[in-house]
Amino acid sequence: MGTVSCQSVGEKSQPTAANVSVLPPVLADTVKPIAAAPADSLLPTVLAPVPGLSDSLRREVAALYQALGAEAQALRLSVLERACVGYLTLRHAGRIGRPRVLAVVDMDLPSTEKRLWVLDLSKKQVLHRSYVAHGRGSGQLRARRFSNRIKSACTALGFYRTADTYGGKHGLSRRLHGLDAGQNSNALSRYVVLHGADYAGQDYLNAHGQLGYSRGCPALPPEQYRVIIKAVGEGACLFLSGPGLESKWLDGATAGRQLAARGWR
Known part of the structure; x- marks a missing residue:
């Protein structure tokens, strides 16, 4: 497999207040409208409860959220809950290999x-927090459209497993394996990777x-990408949350059993 990564388009289409996208959120592969906040609002979408989530797991995630402190205040509890459920379910299935580390992006x-x-x-700490850019095809100020399609230039939501690193046109980069069939499973074919970019700083x-x-x-x-790529490591869980995401890894019952048996390991 080659080492081409996605290319910068920041310098070709500089955002202005006049061209902020007001498209309704859409998963581009299904062209299905998603219930969301009004188009002129920056309020994030209200997320549905995770099926099968036990009170004990909900309390554990709430305790984690409180322990993370001020650096996690902007991380919505509902997004963290989904990220933790997916992480635990993926650990149970053996689909991720790096314990305790979880990277979460709220694309809403x-x-x-x-x-x-x-x-x-395990330490209940925020290791890093940063800006992150979305795909040109997903919108402007906010990401409003998502796609798994090759050449869509869209962000693809879902759970990913981090893979190996290489030196690409953007410097140190880390490949990603999409774990949600039909939603982000083309990540390797699309060369969707973690990398640094001037337009993301x-x-x-x-x-x-x-x-x-x-x-x-x-x-x-550019000032953080190397330390973040190294901190995430290989085999970790990366969760890209956004409106309309459905994932088989959001299995509250399985996640609860995994937490009871092994904790966050």
Whole structure:
């Protein structure tokens, strides 16, 4: 497999207040409208409860959320809950190999917010928090469309397993395996990877009022990408949350059994 990654489009389509997307959220593969906040609102979508989630697991996630402290205040509890359920279910299935580390991105937040968190579940710590860019095809200030299709230039939601690193056009990059069939399973074919990009950093945000766009990669700030890529490591769980996501890994009953048997290991 080659080492091509998604390309920068930030310098080709600088965002302005006049061209902020107001498209309704859509999963581009199904062209299905998703219930969401009004198009002119920056309020995130209300997420449905996770099926089969026990009170004990809900309390454990709530305790984790409280322990994470101020750095996790902008991480919605409902997103963290889904991320933890998916992590535990994937650990139970043997689909991820790096215990305790969980990376969460809330793509329902605007790109002006630091919407990526790397967590140590056992120590209940936020290891890193940063900006992250979404795909050009997904929208502008907010990601409103998502797709698994090759050449869609869209972000694809769902659970990923982090893979190996390589030196690409953006420097150190980490490949991603999409674990949700039909939603992000083309990640390797699309060269969707973690990498750094100038259009994902604070300087670009200061100059343009929002981040630029990738071609589907969760691109990271140039001042943080190396440390984040190394901290996540190989075999870890990365969760890209957004409106309309459905995943078989959101199995509250299985997640509860895994937590009872092995904790966050």
